[in-house]
Amino acid sequence: MSKVTLDALRWQDQPAQATITVNGGPPQVYFQITAPREVAAMCQGRPVEELPRILSILSPAHHLCAAQALDRLFGVEPPPVAQNMREALRLALFFRDHLRKFYFLVTSLENPFADFWSQDAQRGPHGLRSLLDDLMRHVSLAQEAAIILGGRADHPVTAVAGGVSRSLKEEHHARLAEIAAACRSCAERLGGFLREQVFPQGKILGEIRGLEAGPLTSLTLAPEPDGLVLRGAGGGEAERFGAATLFDKVGLHQETWSYEPFAFLKAKGWQDLGKVPADSLFFVGPLARLNNGQPLATPLAEDERQRLVEALGPFPRFEVVAAYWALLVELLGSAEGLVALCEVEKLSGPVLRTIPKAVGKEGHAALESPRGLIYHHFRTDERGLVVEAQVLDTATANNGLFGILAQRAVEASLARKEPWEETKKRIELSLLAY
Amino acid sequence: MSRPEQKKKLAIYTATGCRACEQGILDLNYEVNELGRFADPVFWPYVLGTPWEALSEGKVDVALFAGTIRTEADRQAALKLRESSELLVAVGACAAFGGLPGLANLADATEAKAGETTGSSSADGEGKPTLPRAEPQGLCLSQVVAVDYVVPGCPPTQNLLWAAVLALVCRGESPARLSYAAGRLPEAVAEAIAAGVLPRRGTTFAGEKAVCGSCSRIKEEKKFGICKRPYQEYQETGRCLLEQGLICQGVATQEGCGGICTGVGVPCRGCFGKAPAIFDPGAKMVGAISSTFDSKDAKEIAALVENFVDLAGTFYRYSLPSQCSLLATPDKG
Structure with a gap:
């Protein structure tokens, strides 16, 4: 038996590697997360109101999700201005996360730091330098918007039980509107580049063209409050249920070779990762959201969604290329959403918080984060100290998906007799889209 | 300005933690477009996918190490980067003090054992791969190897991160952008950066005083008559949060952030570590x-104290491993 470990995989939020074993038959690929995230242990015993700050270690969107769970736990409804500020922060995080992924995609074939100042690099082997500068600048701008709204960009602090902790000043309003408009223009420019040079031509994405993870069930927020939707691999709605029952529907399976558990559908039971079809697994994220096939509310994003359908076919889609295209759709949509939200009257008001009157015992929330659906469920004692914190992160929800993608990327590489370095790139590019 | 003849070799790595510190370093490039001019990142697994073998090609000038030491792989990474690097910098609260992952040290021992079992490196009969074994508890970088410099914060603020890069990587070759950071750095560190020489080893890229020194909130009279928790009613702007009865650690925390959290209406939780003059922040x-x-009434004081909850998890939110290690001090490489 031969064993190869591809370490470290680029752009993963947690240290990750792929281990490939071949024992006469087809290769067996293990997508491994090699460091633990002891979220439950970190949260246990903490005052529950501290969880938005602690759980942001998973991603900034967890700050918002935890604050929503606190709203429910304390039985308070945030005032409209607080809801708008939280939503604006969520959209800024979408924009920054998706744009950073495109930065990684565009630089995937070269070292973005190499020969930065040489004459050749001004043009770059792919003529990408000016585009990269544009992306860099707008990642910074989205980060600035997140700092205005969240206090910090990566570990925000302003979402609190019942609302937000800060009001915006006049200069903040003006700056947010300026940033939102710039982000929309940037998304349009990037869309033009991707449509002309990447999606149709196979440039950059050539290595993963034809690669797909599906068919897979998707899990997303439902249109009605506090609802979730499981959409079957064929695209039809399989089940709709209240968010509070998520862990009645979704189980977590632990393998000995990865610190990250695998989310699965309890109704189907845990099945081996190599099983085809993988009907006990599901996935979350931009493509999962688009797989509902519904028109989008903002015009630029909807136009882009239509272009995706024209090029690839109707939803549901499972190709990696479709997942990248979904990122572009959401990049446009988040920028449009920011433009619409960053108006003075929507982000200003006399009341920022609804003050809780008593400590509750239980609260939960589900939120669509840039990477997909996330979920929190907190239980507390009579003093409001955390007895149990259950969290579904996208890394757990998509762990099975990543395993499938890594397996298929390796099989495609072996079929082409590619060197391991190319196999690693193929895996990395596949996972980056989700 | 002409390009430096030889760029500094840079290693960037995160052990157990999130990617916020590394993204902060990446954002230096977004914001100033200069990192690539002065540094050649020869080892950056997150962005470049560099394998460990790359470190065998020669000494690295500066290694920026983020994350908590939680697994055997983290420990080996710390030892290897210490051995391979001229300067080793602990970046972020996790590497500097243990950070949020260090909070798990407070959890029941049974949970730690479960983690250890999961991470067992014992051979598997089916040929399945193994995992790096979990350490008995989370540690900060200086509990494993000697650390030359510290950039605190969760994550570090961009200005101090940039100050560290100016001081340790650019070493005077960058255009003077010092005003960006110098206002919050000790005078000796700011002067060293301006002169293009290395600051004293052991320097923390942060202020000299406590966060209260740069917090913009109004301080009146410190009288603690009531203990409030942040979900309760208080003034988000204006008066000092501690004076309003909220546990705010600005008084015990090293300055440098400019009072980011207190400025937006939430209490400081000490991500910059303890202020220099303080032995124990708790x-x-x-x-x-x-x-x-x-109050001087024992019953009133007892009732007040009843409202303080989770003191260890609050006072040592980001520094539990460095302040409350249950282990003997390990050998340092």
Whole structure:
């Protein structure tokens, strides 16, 4: 038996590697997360109101999700201005996360730091330098918007039980509107580049063209409050249920070779990762959201969604290329959403918080984060100290998906007799889209 | 300005933690477009996918190490980067003090054992791969190897991160952008950066005083008559949060952030670590609060104290491993 470990995989939020074993038959690929995230242990015993700050270690969107769970736990409804500020922060995080992924995609074939100042690099082997500068600048701008709204960009602090902790000043309003408009223009420019040079031509994405993870069930927020939707691999709605029952529907399976558990559908039971079809697994994220096939509310994003359908076919889609295209759709949509939200009257008001009157015992929330659906469920004692914190992160929800993608990327590489370095790139590019 | 003849070799790595510190370093490039001019990142697994073998090609000038030491792989990474690097920098609260992952040290021992079992490196009969074994508890970088410099914060602020890069990587070759950071750095560190020489080893890229020194909130009279929790009603702007009865650790925390959290209406939780003049931030907080109790009645004080909850998890939110290690001090490489 031969064993190869591809370490470290680029752009993963947690240290990750792929281990490939071949024992006469087809290769067996293990997508491994090699460091633990002891979220439950970190949260246990903490005052529950501290969880938005602690759980942001998973991603900034967890700050918002935890604050929503606190709203429910304390039985308070945030005032409209607080809801708008939280939503604006969520959209800024979408924009920054998706744009950073495109930065990684565009630089995937070269070292973005190499020969930065040489004459050749001004043009770059792919003529990408000016585009990269544009992306860099707008990642910074989205980060600035997140700092205005969240206090910090990566570990925000302003979402609190019942609302937000800060009001915006006049200069903040003006700056947010300026940033939102710039982000929309940037998304349009990037869309033009991707449509002309990447999606149709196979440039950059050539290595993963034809690669797909599906068919897979998707899990997303439902249109009605506090609802979730499981959409079957064929695209039809399989089940709709209240968010509070998520862990009645979704189980977590632990393998000995990865610190990250695998989310699965309890109704189907845990099945081996190599099983085809993988009907006990599901996935979350931009493509999962688009797989509902519904028109989008903002015009630029909807136009882009239509272009995706024209090029690839109707939803549901499972190709990696479709997942990248979904990122572009959401990049446009988040920028449009920011433009619409960053108006003075929507982000200003006399009341920022609804003050809780008593400590509750239980609260939960589900939120669509840039990477997909996330979920929190907190239980507390009579003093409001955390007895149990259950969290579904996208890394757990998509762990099975990543395993499938890594397996298929390796099989495609072996079929082409590619060197391991190319196999690693193929895996990395596949996972980056989700 | 002409390009430096030889760029500094840079290694960037995160052990157990999130990617916020690394993204902060990446954002330096977004914001100033200069990192690539002065540094050649020869080892950056997150962005470049570099394998460990790359470190065998020669000494690295500066290694920026983020994350908590939680697994055997983290420990080996720390040892290897220490051995391979001229300067080793602990970046972020996790590497500097243990950070949020260090909070798990407070959890029941049974949970730690479960983690250890999961991470067992014992051979598997089916040929399945193994995992790096979990350490008995989370550690900060200086509990495993000697650390030359510290950039605190969760994550570090961009200005101090940039100050560290100017000081340690660019070493005077960058255009003077010092005003960006110098206002919050000790004078000696700022002067060293301006002169293009290395600051004293052991320097922390942060201020000299406590966060209260740069917090913009209004301080009146410190009298602790009520203990509030952040979900309760208080003034988000204006008066000092501690004076309003909220546990705010600005008084015990090293300055440098400019009071980011207090400025947006939430209490400081100490991500910059303890202020230089303080031995133990928890003891300092207990002293600061109890000495200002607005009562001399034992029953009233007892009732007040009842409202303080999770003191260890609050006072040592980001520094539990460095302040409260249950282990003997390990050998340092």
